[in-house]
Amino acid sequence: PPKRPPAMPEAPPPTSIERPAGLPAASNTLFGSDAIAETLRDLHIPFIALNPGASYRGLHDSLVNHLGNDAPQMLLCLHEEHAVAIAQGWAKVTGTPMLVAVHSNVGLFHATMAIFNAWCDRMPVIVLGATGPMDAARRRPWIEWIHTAQDQGAIVRNYVKWDAQPASPAAAREALFRAAWIARTAPMGPVYVNLDLGLQEDALTTPLPPLDPTRLMPPVTTGAPESLITEALTLLQTAQHPVILMGRVSRDETAWANRLALAETLSARVITDLKVGAAFPTDHHLHTGSPGIFPAQAALQAIAEADVILSLDWVDLGGALRTACNGPPAGRVIQVSLDHVLHNGWSMDHQALPPVDLFIAADPDQVAVAMLRHLKPAPTPPQPPLTPPNAPTAGPIVTPALAAALRLATGDRPVSLTHLPLSWDATSWPFRHPLDYLGSDGGGGIGAGPGISVGAALALRGSGRLPICVCGDGDFLMGTTAIWTAAHYRIPLLIVVANNQSFFNDEVHQERVATMRNRPIENKWIGMRMSDPDIDLAALGRAQGAQGFGPVHDAADLQAVFTAAIAAVDAGAIAVVDVRVRPGYTPAMASALTRTS
The missing domain is CATH 3.40.50.970 (Thiamin diphosphate (ThDP)-binding fold, Pyr/PP domains)
Structure with a gap:
């Protein structure tokens, strides 16, 4: 098989594509959208995926002619649904949000399916919207009336973590910092901020005071109390047939190594899922059943035989237990998750209510670290080389x-x-x-x-x-x-x-x-x-x-x-x-x- 090249070619730097021309050295007059654009730069998010629209033409101008289409750089998309999907894909790799801009109510309607996907996937996305002037006297005839909504956030409120419609540039700055903070805090998810066209296009009468973003978006600790860690380890270490269900976890390599060490130290069988990203080596001797959208038969049998089940934010724990055990499981169930924070009465994406004997409301990766502090994991042996598959023979393709x-x-x-x-x-x-x-x-x-x-x-x-x-x-x-x-x-x-x-x-x-x-x-x-x-x-x-x-x-x-x-x-x-x-x-x-x- 062909060998990997040293690295894939690096794409052109952002400033080499769609570079603005003739930018002024300095602006004599700042507008509300300039303050908003500067706030987006303070979030240190490199890209904003968008499909353009007149409702945020002021912000669009500020991104180009005030910031120079750099940090964030625009990514032009041909449909709002793609813009949000691109941001979701970015978050899947980085664990951080990308900015998205959608036009008025109509662009938000287009984006709704992708926002719902990001919501169910628990991925952070910061969606910026806009509406025609809330001051009816300022609306252009016809078009700005049909593109203005009294409560535009209601379109997506049931499947975003938070939404806001600030009424001034100062309030918009605060809303954007809050939105970024909420989107990034576990359990992560999309947020929506709606920007009135009028506040974007009005000139600032006085400069806004400086803000320190680091003090407005403090990290939130999501670890577990030591007493719960000790109780969980007592159950796991005395179990004869422990099983770990590895669900929503991060793409971090250190966290991957910790999960591997935890399973090996506990001699626990591991089950993973194709609904979420890779969580454990699927060809490891402890991995049971091939991952799928639904658990394989071998995985269901392992769940039914388990005397202790550790769920690391498994998607649909209740459904998996019910399917495997034809009812409540005989084994003890430890659930590690923060997902209940997002459950609401509109969407049933919270799945069936699972039977749980010990609930740890914490980030699964942090719980794995805490458990390993009490254990003495043995060094993980190197993985053997992968065996290449047989070349397909001639004929129809499966x-x-x-x-x-x-x-x-x-x-x-x-x-x-x-x-x-x-x-x-x-x-x-x-x-x-x-x-x-x-x-x-x-x-x-x-x-x-x-x-x-x-x-x-x-x-x-x-x-x-x-x-x-x-x-x-x-x-x-x-x-x-x-x-x-x-x-x-x-x-x-x-x-x-x-x-x-x-x-x-x-x-x-x-x-x-x-x-x-x-x-x-x-x-x-x-x-x-x-x-x-x-x-x-x-x-x-x-x-x-x-x-x-x-x-x-x-x-x-x-x-x-x-x-x-x-x-x-x-x-x-x-x-x-x-x-x-x-x-x-x-x-x-x-x-x-x-x-x-």
Whole structure:
């Protein structure tokens, strides 16, 4: 297999793209939006993803002509949903928020699906909105009336951590600092700040007093009391069959090493999940069952047999326990999570209420550190080299063959899988680093994969890691124009479309309904298949500025095509590969869908 180059090519610096011309040496008059722009710079967030709109034209001008389109630099997006998805992808890698700007109520409506994804994924995103002047006498006829809302934050209030509509530049500064602080504080999530057009465009009569951002955004400690750590360790160390469910944890390498040491010291079996990013080496001898959207049968058996279960913010703990044990588990359950802080009566993303014997309201990574202080972990032996998969043989393509060919084409270089389809078999690609896999979209919102992957690839630029998005054709088609942003800003990325030419998940549901009603399952494809005419996905990629490959129909051709596409990405391009795969799920996924029907 080809060896990894020393590093992927570094993208051009921000000032080399869309550089403002003729900027004044100094402004004689400052406007409200200038103060807001300076506050955004004080947040030290390098980018603001946006789709432009007249409601924040004052802020747009300040970002360009007052700040020079630098710190933050604009990332022009062709749809507000992509702008938020890019910010979500950035957060998946960095654990920090990106800024997003959306136009008025209409842009916010476009962005809602992606905001909900970020909310369910517990990712920090700072969304800036705007409204026409709240002073009705200042509104331009017609357009600023339909783009003004009395309570615009109500559109997203049920799935953001906090929202505000400040009434002055001074209040806007404070709101932005508070928003950034809340978004970054665990449990993290999106926030929304709505900026009145009038306060943006009014001149400042007096300069605003300086503020110290470090004193307005203090770090919040989310550790656990020693008494609870001791109680949890007493349970775990006396257990005969302990199990650790590793859920929402960070991408930090030290935290990864701590989780590994904790599991090895306790001799606990470990279960991970494809809904969230990689949390533990999936080819480790303690890892049980392949990770999936639903737990595999081996994982369910381990949960049922466990006498102590440690949940590190597992997504849907109640559902997993109920499925594995057909009711409350016999073993003791320790839940480490802060997620209850976000639960509300509108969204059911909090999942089923789990039975818990010991609750530790703390950050899981900090709890692992605290537990290790009381233990004497043995040195972790080095991991053996990965065994390369067998090359796929000629014939129709299934998703595991796609994964095998992709692994062979990437060789021993570090790869970040930024997105995966429902048909993915996790046994085909071991995870050995917290950035090997970044998790799902969060809210099940189809169309997020390309945008999330662009944001993740932006965060990975120059890291030496190859970002790869493997997405379904429906996901790709809804998110295609996010690729233009990657092409425009020179963000290298490989997108592989597992194209079954169908909204296949719904075919499965239609087959299930037909079976229950004793009706013909042969009709399940109607209203699902995307053919006649076939859609040229590679051409759609080329239309956005990417290099297109395929469609690939024969498994024997995959490795060569992937090698060529990776070479294009190494040269700084975006590559889109259309792979025609047979519809279907892994046995574990199919079994899980049957159990949860």
